[in-house]
Amino acid sequence: MRNTLNPVCVPLALAEFTEAHRRRIVDALLAISILCFTIPPTLLGLSFSLWGPVPQWIEIVIEVITAGALLIRRRTGLPMIVTSALCAVTTGQIVPMAFAAYSMTADSKIRKWQLVTLPLIMTAAAVDYVDPKTDDVLYLCVVRALVFIFMPALVGTWVRGYRGMISELRAEVRDREEQAAVRERRKIARELHDTVTHAVTVMVLNAGIIRDDADPETGRIATTIEDKGVQALAELRELLAVLRREDGSRMTAGAKAIPSLVEEAAATGTRVSLDYHLPDIGLPAQIGLACYRVVQEGLSNVRKHAPGSLVRVTCEARDGVVTVSVVNGRDEGRARMSLQRLLPPSGFGLAGLEERIAILDGRLERKGTPDGGFMLVARIPFHPAGAQAADDLAYDPADADEAADGESA
CATH class of the missing domain: 1.10.287 (Helix Hairpins)
Structure with a gap:
């Protein structure tokens, strides 16, 4: 029998994958662009260093490490700053330093970013001054280094402020x-x-x-x-x-009430296990409540349609996304059919749950498993409150204003 693939499902699946892994895809593309920009000059013999000739394989290794450091720029900016500066003095390529300057203000938690830009600017000016393809006017080299390093860092502060404003507006809505x-x-x-x-x-x-x-x-x-x-x-x-x-009691409890919910289900005869890895602090109340509702609805559906199956509840937060899943295997008993006849049809639980998840910019998946069971998976993006507070301590918007005033002066 010929296997036909619905052409409509392919773009939808691709769009869902892109949305779920958008940040990783962007970082991977940036890393590839760094490699495409730095490795060809090295292979063509157009690279240079501040202290004389360097073996070609060493230059390529440093360039690869620099591109790899870009993949973790959202967690910390220090590795990319160090590797980009090393790449500049070794190969004469200062483009990675521009990415590092932008990332340390837009994504990372560096307190006094103006002080960090000083060695980057000095390094860029020195590389530009030694570059045989450019002029040797020191004043022009310093100006170009300021524009090439300081401006991306300043743009990063604006992007950071814009993201914070959008998050506040969404929370207010x-x-x-x-x-x-x-x-x-x-x-x-x-x-x-x-x-x-x-x-x-x-x-x-x-x-x-x-x-x-x-x-x-x-x-x-x-x-x-x-x-x-x-x-x-x-x-x-x-x-x-x-x-x-x-929803007073459940609203305050939120995700913290999930273990007790699973214990209640186990006490009533449901064969359920819990894998809980959500943070104790930093999870927004609405997201915590949504996680609780997903588990509640999933266990309720198991009791209705597959009371004899084995259920696994998983709750985890990783890379800014909360994932909650309720997966049950196939019910081999006959209680399922009799229970379905006794219970009135509803169909509103999952529909309401999808609306609740959609309000939080998340998505809800419900589909069968290869062993004949069913899985309910919710993925909700979030920004931890604790991380936001740490960002506020690590990053002072007044610093950006002072820097902007200094640039204007």
């Missing part, structure tokens, strides 16, 4: 959406209390009056009506409590 949802829940609760609850209460009271004054047969019917009305009132009170609680 999410807070407003959450507040709007809370107000809507309160409005629904008021309407239920003022209309439905009042009408049911009157019905129960009238049924009690009929029961006391009517014949036995009519009294039995009135008693049934009264019991059903009392039951409806109890359910309405529970619904009102849910609408007014604003």
